[in-house]
Amino acid sequence: MIVFDRVSKIYPDNSIALEEVTLSIEPEEFISIVGPSGAGKTTLLKLFLAEEKPTEGSVYYESTNIHTLNKKEIDAFRRKVGMVFQDFRLLPNKTVYENIAFTMEAAGRTDSEIESDVPHVLELVDLMPKIWNFPRELSGGEKQRVAIARALVNEPDIIIADEPTGNLDPANTYDIVQILKKINDLGTTVILATHNKGIIDLLKKRVVAMNRGKIVRDEKAGKYFV
Amino acid sequence: MTKKQMFWTKLKRILRTGFFNFWRDGTVTLASVLVMMVTLLVIGLISFSSAILDTTLAELKNKIDINVTFVTSAKEEDILNIKHTIESLSEVFLVTYVSREEALTAFKERHASDQPILSALNELGENPLGAVLNVRARDPAQYASVAEFLESGSALASGGVPIIDRVNYFQNKVAIDKLTQIISSADRLGFALTLFLAIISVLIAFNTIRLTIYLARDEISVMRLVGASTTYIRGPFVVVGIIYGVVAGLLTLLILLPLTYWLGSTTESFFVGFNIFSYYFRHFLEIASIIMVSGVSIGALSSALAIRKYLKV
Numbered sequence: 001m002i003v004f005d006r007v008s009k010i011y012p013d014n015s016i017a018l019e020e021v022t023l024s025i026e027p028e029e030f031i032s033i034v035g036p037s038g039a040g041k042t043t044l045l046k047l048f049l050a051e052e053k054p055t056e057g058s059v060y061y062e063s064t065n066i067h068t069l070n071k072k073e074i075d076a077f078r079r080k081v082g083m084v085f086q087d088f089r090l091l092p093n094k095t096v097y098e099n100i101a102f103t104m105e106a107a108g109r110t111d112s113e114i115e116s117d118v119p120h121v122l123e124l125v126d127l128m129p130k131i132w133n134f135p136r137e138l139s140g141g142e143k144q145r146v147a148i149a150r151a152l153v154n155e156p157d158i159i160i161a162d163e164p165t166g167n168l169d170p171a172n173t174y175d176i177v178q179i180l181k182k183i184n185d186l187g188t189t190v191i192l193a194t195h196n197k198g199i200i201d202l203l204k205k206r207v208v209a210m211n212r213g214k215i216v217r218d219e220k221a222g223k224y225f226v
Numbered sequence: 227m228t229k230k231q232m233f234w235t236k237l238k239r240i241l242r243t244g245f246f247n248f249w250r251d252g253t254v255t256l257a258s259v260l261v262m263m264v265t266l267l268v269i270g271l272i273s274f275s276s277a278i279l280d281t282t283l284a285e286l287k288n289k290i291d292i293n294v295t296f297v298t299s300a301k302e303e304d305i306l307n308i309k310h311t312i313e314s315l316s317e318v319f320l321v322t323y324v325s326r327e328e329a330l331t332a333f334k335e336r337h338a339s340d341q342p343i344l345s346a347l348n349e350l351g352e353n354p355l356g357a358v359l360n361v362r363a364r365d366p367a368q369y370a371s372v373a374e375f376l377e378s379g380s381a382l383a384s385g386g387v388p389i390i391d392r393v394n395y396f397q398n399k400v401a402i403d404k405l406t407q408i409i410s411s412a413d414r415l416g417f418a419l420t421l422f423l424a425i426i427s428v429l430i431a432f433n434t435i436r437l438t439i440y441l442a443r444d445e446i447s448v449m450r451l452v453g454a455s456t457t458y459i460r461g462p463f464v465v466v467g468i469i470y471g472v473v474a475g476l477l478t479l480l481i482l483l484p485l486t487y488w489l490g491s492t493t494e495s496f497f498v499g500f501n502i503f504s505y506y507f508r509h510f511l512e513i514a515s516i517i518m519v520s521g522v523s524i525g526a527l528s529s530a531l532a533i534r535k536y537l538k539v
Contacts (some may be wrong), residue, residue, distance in 0.1 A: 043388045049451065051451075071456070072455070075453045075454070075455050076453065077453075077454065078451060078453035079452070079453035083451055083452070089446050089451075090446045090448075091251045091448060091449070092445070093246070093247055093251060093445075094246075094441070098246075102449070102452070102454070103453075103454075105239050105454075105458070106449070106452055106453055106454035106455070106458055107453065108232060108236075111235065112233070150452070
């Protein structure tokens, strides 16, 4: 359902971020992309979200070439994808409730849907007590759980998590991975980019290893080694 | 939801988000409102200063006139004939006739305390003063042509004997020319200065709002990434810009009260009869709408323009 077809990305200063990457991801799959910093993991995700255009090759989602979409269609496409980042990227001036509600508002959901879904998704990540707090009043693990709740609330087809545990301690890391796993069990495709060995060994799911812009390994129930 | 319902829901959400952002971003809000206030204050003071300039210039223009003095033997009907001719000139605004008797009364009044002059006048036995025509032109620059007309042939009475004793324009010519020049250059300088100040202060306000949006650039990119549409992201920022304008405008109008009150008596004694405080009161609606419209449009436009750059992702 997601296909990268011989995708290359070369930046104007001639640095090669991706070189002829071909990769396909099935629905409801949990795929981890691993590799050292600069291996091209984030570039791969950015290309999928149409944040950047490939220099060569194309990226397909359900047989649509993402980079032929116009601005409006890109907005609509992004609402089908939930995103979780290493630096959380919550809106600092909005409460936990409003952060999640904003995503639903952007997707054009009604007020009553928002009122019922936001508490529901916060329960899923076990954060109901903090619903009226601002992001600055939360710990790192809590912020990431808000970010996951936000990514989930529009019932996306895909969740993309780019180093979601990069800023977290081991206990919080474990929690976040369990939440992602639970989301996957409920039928959502999860793409996880990480260089945390512990996570990969714990998951026992498909692992794609990248190095210097190329896929160097692709294993069904992989372990982390480069 | 129907399209119409969606529109209202969206509008409601944009307004609400705008109000929340304005309220929660305390320091940024304070700074922007203050800068905007300075801008609006400049715009307000500009409208005052142009009013001051206008009334002062009008006052000065009123003070310029020409007196045509006739010989004592001139007949009243000849003088009135000339008055009629002068009045028919398009440059002339007003002609006042002062008869010999009136001139004498005025002279006596002016010198009421000066006994030697009065006794000398009595000794003379007859009225030595000629009748006077006081001529006002519509524009100071037009006095020259009026004076020339008087000097030329038409100044002769029907009998062919000149009855005009003197035209004081030629005595006052240098002063009148100078004043005309000053008035026209003050007009131009005032306009240039006004434009310059207005442009600078608008740019400063624009830049401040750009900074506030620059501070929010990460937020904007997050909104973009969760799939919010351009209008939906831009809307609240424009709302905040408008609120900046409204709040700064109201504060400026408020601050102008004590400011003009304090300056009122000073301006009244310095610029002939122009009290800035009473002017503010008389023209409140006009000034208020200038300030509010400037504030709102600067705020909304700055936001809308500044945010474009960050909406590309």
